[in-house]
Amino acid sequence: DQQVKQNSPSLSVQEGRISILNCDYTNSMFDYFLWYKKYPAEGPTFLISISSIKDKNEDGRFTVFLNKSAKHLSLHIVPSQPGDSAVYFCAASDPDSWGKLQFGAGTQVVVTP
């Protein structure tokens, strides 16, 4: 039962433009959401998180938006850089899950010159 879904397996964007990655979830108990970036042969690297009491969190070029009514979150990367080319995972947890993060399948981002 996939409770976190990333419906776009890949995204191609030009350097300098905005990358928008989307994530949908089905479990209304999720209260904490995270985005991770993963390069080949490396573990996921934490990027940014957001609590369900907020609808936006910003950190440098990265902004995460949360729409609880739609059970949807998105990650905006502005401006996109070649080093942003990686797989991006959305993850979520609920207060009763004892640290269990549920991940989406990931979106492969390619930033072209």
Next chain:
Amino acid sequence: ETGVTQSPTHLIKTRGQQVTLRCSSQSGHNTVSWYQQALGQGPQFIFQYYREEENGRGNFPPRFSGLQFPNYSSELNVNALELDDSALYLCASSRSASGGAADTQYFGPGTRLTVL
């Protein structure tokens, strides 16, 4: 500050064998979680250890077991290996006051296990 480390990097086993994977948590972290990532999928939660006890478990059979040591390092043991156990095994550590869920987890580089 030392990050999360895992050993070995790669491992090849045959079906039916047993394997032990190791993880050293990030300095100051007391909680370790293990995940299995199959090719083309997101990581799947196996279990979490907090203060040397299992603190939550995903949908994995009992042949997946673990330990956490007083220095917060951890082991993942898998018995009776099956072909489908071939995957990247990720360890993540976090700092938790109570073993609760809302703590950012930081991942190691993973161990690539191949079962033949």
